[in-house]
């Protein structure tokens with residue numbers, strides 16, 4: 001029997017293809033899926049710990065938006081060097097939050113962490129020194145992104161940071177095609193078949209809407225951040241640091 005924590009969701013031909021959803025099947029294999037599908041995922045998680053150590057302010061809130069199983073929340077918890085902070089993870093998927101609560105109940109200083117099932121577009125933010133959106137904004141309807149980022153910026157303390165990681169596209173079609181091509185080679189090297197790669201790509205088509213790095217940085221500045229710069233990039237995946 002195959003390992004139940006290995007991602008085989010798109011391994012067999014799917015007769016009635018539908019949009020990708022964050023359900024129990026996805027939650028059950030999620031760490032394996034992210035590790036094999038996002039170049040640099042574990043490096044980014046490690047840097048969330050490092051950046052939290054540098055930017056978390058005493059008595060402030062730290063938000064993990066689209067927390068899934070709480071990997072970024074746990075990294076923030078590990079990085080915290082100051083007192084009286086709260087880490088608040090929010091995700092709209094009930095399956096993710098249910099599994100997150102089970103996993104993170106073993107995370108030690110549990111009192112500082114809280115996980116909520118909600119849509120981040122409806123949530124409110126205040127007194128925030130560190131906000132993480134690790135591959136979540138790409139799933140938010142494009143028309144709602146500017147308002148969401150402005151609301152986040154408004155809820156942040158001076159000197160606070162937003163870590164925004166996203167799959168991106170490139171304005172130059174040749175560069176775009178090349179980076180998608182090498183990304184697919186990365187997935188193949190991680191054991192995904194051509195069928196898995198193409199079926200997942202179709203399922204994400206209407207769900208994950210990437211934008212260019214320029215779009216992201218301009219919108220972050222308009223939202224009220226003083227600066228917004230890329231600190232990590234691998235192929236068509238990147239992470240930005242926006243300082244309030």
Ligand code: GEK
Pocket residue numbers: 022034065066067068069070071072090091092093096118119120121133134135136139140
């Ligand atoms: C990690 N950050 O491991 N409100 C709340 N959650 C949402 C919304 C929304 N409007 N839209 C999507 N999500 C994690 C990984 S995964 C990335 C994040 C990926 C949630 C969705 O339910 C899913 O759990 C998460 O955003 C995206 O560091 O699968 O590529």
